[in-house]
Amino acid sequence: MSQFLDQVEDCVPALRRYARALTHNADLADDLVQDCLERAIRKSSLWRPTGPLRAWLFRMLLNIHRNELRHRRRAPDTMPMTDLVAEPQVQSASPGRLALAETARAMQELPADQREALLLIAVEGFSYADAAAVLDIPVGTLMSRLGRARATLRSLTEEGGPKLRTMK
Numbered sequence: 748m749s750q751f752l753d754q755v756e757d758c759v760p761a762l763r764r765y766a767r768a769l770t771h772n773a774d775l776a777d778d779l780v781q782d783c784l785e786r787a788i789r790k791s792s793l794w795r796p797t798g799p800l801r802a803w804l805f806r807m808l809l810n811i812h813r814n815e816l817r818h819r820r821r822a823p824d825t826m827p828m829t830d831l832v833a834e835p836q837v838q839s840a841s842p843g844r845l846a847l848a849e850t851a852r853a854m855q856e857l858p859a860d861q862r863e864a865l866l867l868i869a870v871e872g873f874s875y876a877d878a879a880a881v882l883d884i885p886v887g888t889l890m891s892r893l894g895r896a897r898a899t900l901r902s903l904t905e906e907g908g909p910k911l912r913t914m915k
Contacts, residue, residue, distance in 0.1 A: 751791055754800045755784065761801070761871055762808055768866050769812050771855075779815070783808040799877060806881045809863065846904075853903035861896035864889055 762783060766776035787794075787804055794803055854862055860882075867878040868889075879889040 755787055755804065758801050758804050762804060765805060765866060765871055766808060768870060779808060779812055782811050786811070798880065802877045802880050809881060849904055850900065853900050856903060857896050857899055861892045864892040865896040868893060
């Protein structure tokens with residue numbers, strides 16, 4: 748069991764990165780990772796070392812996230828007016844930061860299945876086979892989603908792209 752916990756602990760930073768990319772909220776991401784770790788420890792007897800533990804954990808995290816999205820769609824959260832920020836935040840105008848913000852905004856416009864695939868491959872460095880296992884899809888489908896996601900990102904972030912003209 749201690750070896751299992753050590754392997755789980757090694758995966759926590761990557762799980763947090765992926766959860767943060769999925770939720771865009773540090774608190775929700777931490778809650779998501781905590782739920783995933785709790786479930787992984789509780790269900791550790793179900794894990795069989797036939798595949799990588801990392802993929803099993805990412806799959807669990809993604810399933811928990813999808814379940815929470817379904818739940819939120821049924822019962823949307825309300826936010827009290829007192830929780831709203833009083834002053835708008837001003838971002839730095841550095842070109843690198845603007846490009847990063849533009850890419851992040853464009854990634855939010857991707858369909859969820861394409862965004863999940865792109866995050867696993869590009870951000871987390873999963874192999875195609877492991878990412879396909881996490882998403883429970885064939886490798887060919889993963890490659891197709893990646894191709895569509897990359898093409899859409901390219902068109903959204905090109906200078907004077909279709910979405911940029913409407914946003915200015």
